[in-house]
Structures are given as structure tokens and as C-alpha cells.
Amino acid sequence: MSEVEEMLKRIQGHKGVIGIIVVNSEGIPIRTTLDNSTTVQYAGLIHNLSNKARSVVRDIDPQNDLTFLRIRSKKHEIMVAPDKEYILICIQNPSDN
């Protein structure tokens, strides 16, 4: 348990990181460092997008699979690492504000 905490803290400690969310395959958040409403919103939306992205990759080449997804917006960058059962989402404010 503490290892998980430690690892998440490592990411959290990077410059500009706003929050981390761990979501299960259905889009229900398991662990988060943000407030509840934001978490739920991110979890639901990103989980859908991640599944869609994965299906795109696999449709093009069935032997391929999605490993990492980065969404860059004006204000933040959202990084998503999907897995079979879980999804890890990290939101960062990149170097220039």
C-alpha cells in the first residue's frame, strides 16, 4: 500500500503536476489527489476517450495497442496511461504558464 503511495508521490512531486487519478476499467475513480467533483468528471470523460483511442489503434492494426495518451491543451497537459483494468491520469501545468 505504501509503495503505491510512494510511487504516486513521486509523480506528484514533479514540477507543475496538478493532480493524479487512478480509475478502474469502468471509469470509477479509485484514488485521487483532487477534489471529488473534478475527479469524477475527469474519470468519466477521460475513460471514454481512452477507450476510443485504444479502439482506433487496434482497428488500424489489431496487434497494436495503446500505451500512452497525452492531451495538450492551452492550460494543461493531461497524460493517460491505460491498462487492462485500470487507467492512470495525470494533469500537469507545463513549464510555461
Next chain:
Amino acid sequence: MADENKEGGGDKSRASSAKSTKSKSGSKPGTPKTPRSRAGSGKAKKEDDVKTEEEKPATADAPQPTDKPVPLPAVPDDITDILAIFLATKTQELFECRADEDVTSDNPYKLLKKEDIIQDMKTRAAVSDFSPAKQLVMDYPGEELLIVYDYDFKHGQNFYLITTEESKDRILNPPRPGGEGGVEGGEGGEEEQVVEYKPPVPKDWVSYGSEKEIAEEAFGETRPKKAFKIARPRREFGAPVNFTDRDVKDVKDGYMECTPYDDKNFSLHLLELDKATQAIATWTDCSSQTDWKYPRNAVTQYQPREFTEEEKEKLSNSTEVKVFIEGSIPRFELALQQNEIVDVFFDDWAALASDDATFGSKSDGHLKEYQSFTDLQFSKDKTITCIDWHPNLKGVIAVACSERLTFDQRVDNASKTLMTPSLILIWSFTDPIHPQLLLEAPDDIFSFQFNPSDPNIIAGGCINGQVVLWDISQYFDRLKNPRSGGKLKQNSMNALPGFEDENALAIPIIRYCAVSSIENSHHLSITDIQWIPDHLEINRYGLPVYNKHGDCSQILTCAGDSCVMVWDTRAPKVTLNPLEAKKQETAHPLGIPATFKHLDLSWKPVLKVSLPKPDTNGEFAPLKVSIKERQGDKAHVQKQIEQLEREALGGGMRRESTMGGFGRSRSAKDQKPLEGVTTKFYISTEDGEVAYADMKIEKDQDSGKMTNPKPSWYSALHGGPVHTLQRSFFFKNIILCVGGWTFSILKEENQLGPLLSSCCSQKKYTAAHWSPTRPGVFFIATEEGNVEVWDLLDKTHEPTLTQNITACSITRIFPWQISSKQQLLAVSDDMGTLHILEVPWNLRHPSSNEATSIQNYFEREEKRLEYYVGRLAFREQEKREIDAEEQRIKNAPPPAEENEEQVQEKMRREYE
């Protein structure tokens, strides 16, 4: 019989017609019709009739008369011994076989006695109808003969005789259906229980034309077959064959040719076509009929699915999550680091463009005249001493006008100046001719400021050292929706006598609502007055404490009597007796709001800071005071404030606020000073000095009194009174001091000297102000009426832009950001005119990284200063060493006079 036939036929006509089709299809090819075949087809028909007859035996039975044994169907066609005979009506009557009376088609049988017939024949001889059957009758074995009425003339006549007994019997007593061989086919064996089954009697086949159709379809020989016999002599069989050649042309028509020709029916063009196949996703289109009457709002309320805390804990502790996170972490770290290193999406090209723009456009580089305000009545021939923009309302600016007299002149004209009111004019951009409000002061105002948290309160400092307060809440609407001067209809015809100057009456003059007590105020004119920022308040000990109410309620003033005072506008803690309070409240002279009634004429400062000179006797005469705190900038104390608020809420210590939001000041002892807020401040003096003083009250070492410590540092920087001492809006440590002919930029606590010191300009500087948006830009005004714009990033030895605004000297300059697209510069001059200029884009828009550049610049300057001072010290030391060296040389005895010999010897030695 014929009748029966008909009836049966009628009955079965449907059936038979149906059956005739059946029989048509099933018919055998037959030879040209004979009665035999008719019988044959009749047989077939009979079979069918039997079948149909089975179905309706009852109905078939019903119409038949019961006296006759059986529905005697048509005469069985196999009865061949029939003789057609014509019976005349008379004969019919004779024998009682009248057609359609005694015998009918249903009942065509009639038995006639043989003797009767013979008798008839005898009587009528040749006339008798029976004559053709004479022989037959004679030979007839039986007694009775059967005569059948042939309704249809089937046999040629209307009656026919049955010639043999057997046939007669057969007809009259048709055997049971099963008995007759082959005719009935044996299928009618069904016996009904109720009705005795009577097999159908075959009837004559009635032609409906079906045989014609059959005949058409049938293949038949239309003519007899022809037989040919071909013979060849025997000798020609097996003879040797002799073949000869023959050319095609030899014989006419020796060959048959089938030439090919282009049959248009078959001219097909063979083309190559492009065909493509696309696989699409399978889709289905479904719809169902719904009953939709009217549109309805549909609402769904939902809640996101969440895990409970325990589930979350359990899940997050599971090994799968751990493994997953372990696997994903490296990717995340890579991505995060990438972002930290460089921003890949940074558009260098676009950023480059924005830098260029500031240097490029010189056309729009000057200050544009926007508006100017003069009031002929109130501000003509006066000098404007102070400007302040309204903090909230756009386009509202206030100026203080005072007489343009020197001290001596004032003394001389004291009586006259007492008569003319001293005013602060509040202008609005909508009306450049008439001010919106006039604030009346007891004496000329040299400095004033709107309260940043409540702009309806204005604090001003008078020339006599008093602090004056106004409350313009009642007239706020006038300011908010100012009336433009469009209603100046000088219609003298309608002007009523006695109302001479309408406009002057239209502009309200507001009297001050509180003034400080004269004894406790300054002794000389107040040169600077400021509201202390709302996040702190200064208590009696000079310590900054947290201001719970979050509004500006304290004023900082300084005057030439070398005092800096802190005033509090809130009511003192001492509670008044209810009686006294009531008495005070009832007095409302001249419609002044009672906001500061508690202060009026009894207002004392909270804190008095004296400014003695540290080294010599004497005091500083401050012109301007500058504290580090700025209104609205409380980031450095934010955490503390939050903590204190939480404490206050938790402790339940809440004091009620009275009187228009101004609460009671708390006791000074039980307050903790705010950390991060210093008590030190800068003052600038009339003698061109800048000093760094402290306002907290401590026990002084020397005298033992509780007084503030002496200024720790001062330096004489300028040649004239330092009229501007202003901190930069971007860097709280950087202070701009302008006075005399020079300006300098200081850094707080840096006692080595100014970071930047300008060279002397041609003309005296009279006013200055930092730019509110660009960290490296400030405006300086001269006594010639010029405004100089200095850009530290551009040039530090001369201004970037010089522009002449007015003919006389400028007294104040104040830039203000009106909106995001407009920055206006207010310039007041000695003639009482307020000029508003628009700042061009390149002077108000900071270039990218300007703040960091300026900061770097100041740091460099600081380093340079340190280095310089360090070098000075070094040089000092060096100089001392050199001096010591020289001293030693000087002190050493001079060398003795050498005689000629010694000199010659020395020269010889050198020669060698």
C-alpha cells in the same frame, strides 16, 4: 329422364364444369367423337359425379318426387337399344305422356302397355306415331314398354323407346352402385347412417365445349399416315464407290454458303469497367411508431458511480493496482520531464513577432491628447496640487485646486483667500466643462486620495495641517451616471429672474464631514496623504496588525513638521453614553452624512512618528512617505490572514461592527503583529534627501522614552525637494525618487546608494510616476510642461520620448489603466488645467519578459554598485598603502652628498 338429367346436370353443372376442367386435363386423347366416347367421358364424369354426389346425397334427393323410386339420372348411355320416336301431342294425350305434364325432364319415364300401342297402331295405322317402331313393339317380349321423354332431343326426337326388357329394367331399377362393373368405380361405398346411400347414377355427359379445348391441345393426326416405300436395285448395294473431285464453281449451286453478317441483336461492346467494392459496417435502421402528441422536456438526473471508502482502500491496496502503477510510472516520468525541459508547442515565430512590434511602430509612439478639463469658475488661475483617479468608476478623476500664491503672498492675502472656497473638483469624461461634484475644504488641499475600498470616502490634507474627510455616498449616482453638459439651453427668455447661474447651482458642493482636531494635527501643510492598505492596520505601537474588517480605515500623513502620522477613521473603543450618542447623532448641519461625526474636530492620530536626523540635530521635513505595503497586494500575508481568521472564528471572538461598516478598533495589546510586513518606510524630504525610517515604538536606549528609532539611513541624492517617492508596481523593493534636476532608483535596504542615478536634465523635474503596466517605464514631468517617458530597457541616459503638453509647469502626473485597451495619463499644470492624454500601445504594452529583464537589470546594477563600492574600499586601501609608502620614503634620511671622487669611482665601476 332427360329432366332428371337436366336437374342433375344443373346440380352438378358447377361440379361438372369444375370437373370438366379436371377431366380436360386428365382426358385421354380420343378419336373423333362418337356416342361411345361420350359414354366414355360420361363414365368418367359419372365417377366424378359419384364423388360429388356423395357430398350432397340429401340435397340431390330432396327435389325428386318420392313416387318414382330413384332420382333416375340420365339414361345410362350404354343403353343402345333406343329408338327415338316422335310423339305428337295427340298421341301424348292418348297415352298420358304429355310432355311436361305427365312426363317431365325430371320424370321422363313412362311405361306404356304393349297392347295399347298395338291398338293405337291399328287404329291410326300409318298416322300413328308408333309406326316406325311397329316391328319393335311387335317383337317386344314384355308387356310394357318404357318410353322416355327426351327433353333435349338427344336422340333426335322428343321421345325414345327402350327396346329391350333388360334395358328397361336397368333404367327403371338402376342397380346399386357397387354392382355395376366399372361404371361407378367403387368409390361410392360410403354408407350414411341416417340416409341410405344411393350411389349416383351416371348421367349423360353434357358437352360444354371442353372437348374442343382438349382437342386443340391434343396431338392428333390430321390426316392418315402416308406410307412410302423406297427401293433401290440390289445390284447397287455394296458396289465400289468412285469419288471424283468437283470444284465449287463447276456446278451451279454447288455449295451453300452461310455468310456471316453483323446481327445487330448481338452487337455488344465489351468494355472494361472499373468496379470497386467497399465494405461498410453493418447497420440497421429501425423505427417504431410512437405516439407523439407534443414535445416534452425530458430531464435526467444522475449521479456518478463511486466506490465507498472501504472499496477504494481495498482496491488501491490490491496487487494489480500496484503492478499497473509500477508499469506506468516510467512513462509518466518521461512525459513529465519532457514537459519540464522544454515546451514543444511554444511558437517561437509568433513570440518573435510580438517583440518586434514594440520597436517597429514609431508612428504611434507619442501621447495623444484625449481630453482636457478646465473650469472657468473654479480652477482658472489656480494650480492643481493633486490628482486622483476614482478607483472604480471609469472616467472619473478628481483634482484639488489651490491658489497660486507663495507663502508671503498668502499671508498678505489671507483675508481674501478665506473667502474663496477651496475645492476638489470631480470631473467625469462625459462633461469637460462642468465638474460633477465639488468638495469643499476648510483650506487649500495639497494632497488627497479616494479610499480604495470605499471610494465614497475621500481623505485630504490641508495646507494648515488638518486632515479632512468627505463622504459622497449621497452623490454616488451623479458620478455613476454623470450628466453631460448637453442641457445647457441658455434660453434667456425663459430664465427666471433671480436664478442667474443655473449651472453653478446644478453642481452640488459637498462640505467635508470630518476634520481633525487642530491641536493634534500637523503644524505645517500636509504634503502627502495615503490610505493604508486594507489588509493591515497600524496600532499605537507602530506595529502592523491584521485588519479584520478588510477595509481601508487608516490614513498615513506626513507634513513639513517632520511628523508622520497614522490616523484611524473608526470610532474609538470607548462606548459613549446613550445620551451623548443621541445628542451627537441628532446634529446634522448642512446635510452632511454622519459617517465621521465621531471624528469631527476631535480626531487624533493613532501614531505619531518623528523623523529626527540621525547624525546631526535637526529633523527631516518629509515631502513624501512610502510604505512597502500596497493596496490589494497581500499575497505575502495571505496565509497569516487565513490563519488569524480561522482563529478568530474558532475562538468566537467577534466584535460587531457599527456605523456603516467601520468597526471598533481592537485593543492594541492583544494583537500579534503581522509577519512579513515591515514597519520601516521611506521618506523623501524637502532638502533632497531620502531617509529610511522605522515607525515602531520602542524603548529608546538613550532617552528611555518610548519613541520610534531614528532613521537608519539617509542620503542626499537630489538637488531639490524630492517630490516623488514611489515604489514600482512590479517590484516592491525598487523605489523611484525624483527631485531637483535628477532622478534615482533605489533598492530598499540597499544602503550603498541608488541603483541608477540620472544625469542632470536641463529643466527641473516637477512630477513623476511609474507606468502601471510596464515595469521599466516611468513618466517624468518638467517645469517646462514637457512629459518625458523613460524606458529603462531602451535608454538610461535620456528619455525615450519627450513631449510638450502645456505651456506652464506640470504639477502632477498620474497614469491610469482605464480599460484593457486604454491607458490614460492625467497631467495637471499650474494654470488649473487637467490634461488627459492617451498612452500609445508601445508605451503601455509590456514586451514579453520585460519584468524579468528589468529585474535582471536591477540585479546587475546592484552588483555593479556593490562592486563599485567594493572597489572604492579597495582603492581606499590601496591609497593608504601608497600614502604610507610615500611617507616612509619621505621620512627616511636623504642620501649624503657624494664628492667628486666617489662619483668618478662610481662611473668607472659602471663603465666596467
